[in-house]
Amino acid sequence: xxxxxxxxxxxxxxxxxxARAIVSAEHIRPADPHDAVGGAQPQVVIEPGSExxxxxxxxxxNDAGLAVIPRGGGTKLAWGNPPDRADVVLSTARxxxxxxxAWADLTVTVEAGCSMQSLQETLSxxxxxxxxxxxxxDRDTIGGVLSTNDSGALRLRxxxxxxxxxxxTLALPDGTLASSGGKVVKNxxxxxxxxxxxxxxxxxxxxxxxxxxxxxxxxEARTISCLTRDIxxxxxxxxxxxxxxxxxxxxxxxxxxxxxxxVDVLFEATQAGLTAQTEQLRSIVAPNLFTDPxxxxxKSRQELYGAAKxxxxxxxxxxxxxxxxxxxxxxxxxxxxxxxxxxxNAVVQATGIGCVHLEGEPxxxxxxxxxxxxxxxxxxxxxxxxHHPAAMPLLxxxxxxxxxxxxxxxxxxxxxxxxxxxxxxxxxxI
Amino acid sequence: MDARIFKELRAIVGxxxxxxxxxxxxxxxxxxxxxxxxxxxxxxxxxxxxxxxxILRVCHRERIRFVARGSGTGLSGGAxxxxxxxxxxxxxxxxxxxxxxxxxxxxxxxGVINLDITARVxxxxxxxxxxxxxxxxxxxxxxxxxxxxxxxxxxxxxxTTHVxxxEVVLPDGTLVHLGGKxxxxPGYDLAGVFVGxxxxxxxxxxxTLRIVKRPECVQTLLAAFPSTNEAGAAxxxxxxxxxxxxxxxxxxxxxxxxxxxxxxxNYPNCGALLLVELDGPAAEVQALMTHVDExxxxxxxxxxxxxxxxxxxxxxWKGRKAAxxxxxxxxxxxxxxxxxxxxxxxxxxxxxxxxxSRQAGIRVANVFHAGDGNLHPLVLYDRRxxxxxxxxxxxxxxxxxxxxxxxxxxxGEHGVGEDKKMAMxxxxxxxxxxxxxxxxxxxxxxxxSNPTKVFPRPRLCGEIPGKYVPHPLEISGIAERF
Numbered sequence: 001x002x003x004x005x006x007x008x009x010x011x012x013x014x015x016x017x018x019a020r021a022i023v024s025a026e027h028i029r030p031a032d033p034h035d036a037v038g039g040a041q042p043q044v045v046i047e048p049g050s051e052x053x054x055x056x057x058x059x060x061x062n063d064a065g066l067a068v069i070p071r072g073g074g075t076k077l078a079w080g081n082p083p084d085r086a087d088v089v090l091s092t093a094r095x096x097x098x099x100x101x102a103w104a105d106l107t108v109t110v111e112a113g114c115s116m117q118s119l120q121e122t123l124s125x126x127x128x129x130x131x132x133x134x135x136x137x138d139r140d141t142i143g144g145v146l147s148t149n150d151s152g153a154l155r156l157r158x159x160x161x162x163x164x165x166x167x168x169t170l171a172l173p174d175g176t177l178a179s180s181g182g183k184v185v186k187n188x189x190x191x192x193x194x195x196x197x198x199x200x201x202x203x204x205x206x207x208x209x210x211x212x213x214x215x216x217x218x219x220e221a222r223t224i225s226c227l228t229r230d231i232x233x234x235x236x237x238x239x240x241x242x243x244x245x246x247x248x249x250x251x252x253x254x255x256x257x258x259x260x261x262x263v264d265v266l267f268e269a270t271q272a273g274l275t276a277q278t279e280q281l282r283s284i285v286a287p288n289l290f291t292d293p294x295x296x297x298x299k300s301r302q303e304l305y306g307a308a309k310x311x312x313x314x315x316x317x318x319x320x321x322x323x324x325x326x327x328x329x330x331x332x333x334x335x336x337x338x339x340x341x342x343x344x345n346a347v348v349q350a351t352g353i354g355c356v357h358l359e360g361e362p363x364x365x366x367x368x369x370x371x372x373x374x375x376x377x378x379x380x381x382x383x384x385x386x387h388h389p390a391a392m393p394l395l396x397x398x399x400x401x402x403x404x405x406x407x408x409x410x411x412x413x414x415x416x417x418x419x420x421x422x423x424x425x426x427x428x429x430i
Numbered sequence: 431m432d433a434r435i436f437k438e439l440r441a442i443v444g445x446x447x448x449x450x451x452x453x454x455x456x457x458x459x460x461x462x463x464x465x466x467x468x469x470x471x472x473x474x475x476x477x478x479x480x481x482x483x484x485i486l487r488v489c490h491r492e493r494i495r496f497v498a499r500g501s502g503t504g505l506s507g508g509a510x511x512x513x514x515x516x517x518x519x520x521x522x523x524x525x526x527x528x529x530x531x532x533x534x535x536x537x538x539x540x541g542v543i544n545l546d547i548t549a550r551v552x553x554x555x556x557x558x559x560x561x562x563x564x565x566x567x568x569x570x571x572x573x574x575x576x577x578x579x580x581x582x583x584x585x586x587x588x589x590t591t592h593v594x595x596x597e598v599v600l601p602d603g604t605l606v607h608l609g610g611k612x613x614x615x616p617g618y619d620l621a622g623v624f625v626g627x628x629x630x631x632x633x634x635x636x637x638t639l640r641i642v643k644r645p646e647c648v649q650t651l652l653a654a655f656p657s658t659n660e661a662g663a664a665x666x667x668x669x670x671x672x673x674x675x676x677x678x679x680x681x682x683x684x685x686x687x688x689x690x691x692x693x694x695x696n697y698p699n700c701g702a703l704l705l706v707e708l709d710g711p712a713a714e715v716q717a718l719m720t721h722v723d724e725x726x727x728x729x730x731x732x733x734x735x736x737x738x739x740x741x742x743x744x745x746x747w748k749g750r751k752a753a754x755x756x757x758x759x760x761x762x763x764x765x766x767x768x769x770x771x772x773x774x775x776x777x778x779x780x781x782x783x784x785x786x787s788r789q790a791g792i793r794v795a796n797v798f799h800a801g802d803g804n805l806h807p808l809v810l811y812d813r814r815x816x817x818x819x820x821x822x823x824x825x826x827x828x829x830x831x832x833x834x835x836x837x838x839x840x841x842g843e844h845g846v847g848e849d850k851k852m853a854m855x856x857x858x859x860x861x862x863x864x865x866x867x868x869x870x871x872x873x874x875x876x877x878x879s880n881p882t883k884v885f886p887r888p889r890l891c892g893e894i895p896g897k898y899v900p901h902p903l904e905i906s907g908i909a910e911r912f
Contacts, residue, residue, distance in 0.1 A: 186804045413872070
């Protein structure tokens, strides 16, 4: 990557003055230690009040050679590598409007700083939802959820953010505000930049607004848990459910310490549909192993990430991806890697996306994560570290980016040639 | 292009893999949009990714522009050759490489026919969901390029929803892997960018697709309404009731007449016909179908049939799937449009199309994917009547403008290609298009891969982008350039 700028650029009085001409003074403040990202201390926090203001401030910082950290709710700022430089925190906190809920068209246009919870509350007034169960919905923001490509259990049925986002507006470091996609679900005009921005960790542009397709809220819902003998049995059960004609919305396995794995199934349907599907599930699972734990089990992913996020424990959390039929292999590898050294918990969705939570001495955590990553990558999967103790030896957050890395760098070079946005936080040093 | 280059290309693909005779080249001078024609200098039929790489290395070195082509069924001129360029036909790369049922994945070469994937996994009750009307002949490589949809994408999503990984030869001959069999590979979602890029970013040589378990029960309801307004209201009612059918299709009277003339689907002769397909667990489908029936009756449906067996369903769908081709029965020539509108704008847009149609004296038949607002107005004309072709083209462009003004899109599934590239500046601002072209520059800095398509103007990759200017729609509603 062409660094292109001196790493010694600082926030000058002149910069702050110029920023005040764009954003009113009360929305510009000196950064404090709480604003640090991965050990890097920014100097100023700016909260623009409009998309145009945000684009103008971003351009100002870019012209001054400053590094910009876009920030939403700040719940997942630990994800990714520590930034090489951090000067300006660009907060979307004031860009929090729901611009248009076209409920009869099943779409919603929302600004990046709106929290998932407040979006869902608005959508629920018309019996609708964004079919994505994100982490910390009360504090996260749409921009942050998109940038980190967060997804929960509903992904199995409704897809990931890439399948739900239909339009995006990005502020680029040169001050361009560019939109792509649109307000209609079906649209193939132009490149699909909503997908490019999703999961880019804010390294290509700052998402200022997004348009989503939304879904009706389910009429009824029921969660059923099945106790399994071991992870092999859990794997067989999940594959059998996937291979059945059940129309479940979510399916996951919970492996908590050394307890027997639990397989959770979520049905969302009419009452008639629920009854019929529960019966059908009984023909796949021995009924004495059925429990009815309620929706709380779908929060276990958040519990695992949250436990590592608190930072007061010697624990780390990572997002894993593996082929659906290799979940048991991955969990067995994890068990043997961590045996006797590390306490482990995991929740893995039937999509193959999961969260692994490990607790132990920092050096041992690092080596366990490294070993697990090698196993997953060897099977075509991946492991991205989300939270880890400060004392843990530094490990690249992402792992092997594959042979498309030069192309990814070329995309970065085109949109952010001065390496202004989140420098160094993404894969391969992007 | 001189003999030396042809000799080099022939050495890559073999004698059978290179077409240069004028007669044979005629087959490749257009795709499904036959009013644009350009003769390519040659057509290459590689049999492997290595051959595609070798061809593109030559193209890169010699600055030869190329257009990749699948079955050539596209409707926007995406596979139209470019002047002095070559066509790379992927039809010989037609193997299904892997079927992985436990993971619900298949890996295919780009020349594999869409429907052949479903045929392969059908015995285990799986299917490949995207179902463009041309699915019995169109190729997966073409589907990837165009992000093809189909009637069932309302529930199941588009091609992009089902493409998990791609092996791509970039325009300089480099082979890269985007995405993968497992989800969320680290890095940018370049597979997501590639799908639907209409052949402008390189050539896909291997595609990993998701397949879907066949639902327990499928039922299709056919309802006859006095007009598209009542049928549209019924669609709104279904959506408002919180249902997500697998498909909702609408045909107006002219389209029904054409379909009847062509395939005798035994449709009722009515103002508008609605097809609603529900799938899922049998108990769920039964419960919801009762509700759909009620909503249709409450909105003025005077005849309702529910097809239960596969044979009955096939008949109901036959007329709809044949609708484009059927236009030949009622008009010598026609233009297919592919605009999208927010579904709720349907009554307004329909009456506007009707008004313009009367004004121009040109008939318009309407077939739509009503659930997602994807219109397929068929503008009917007779080329032999002086001035009618121009009038039909003008009307068809006006329809797109109406779609944009309603907050929609110029294309829902056919692609921009050659056909609608000038309309892109009406839908997007200059900075929007510039930003897309910057992404293009990362993939194809020399602009060799299907150049001159999608964007109204090329952008040199060294150019410094201009500063922000407001969206044309912001300043003046619809700008005046076509």
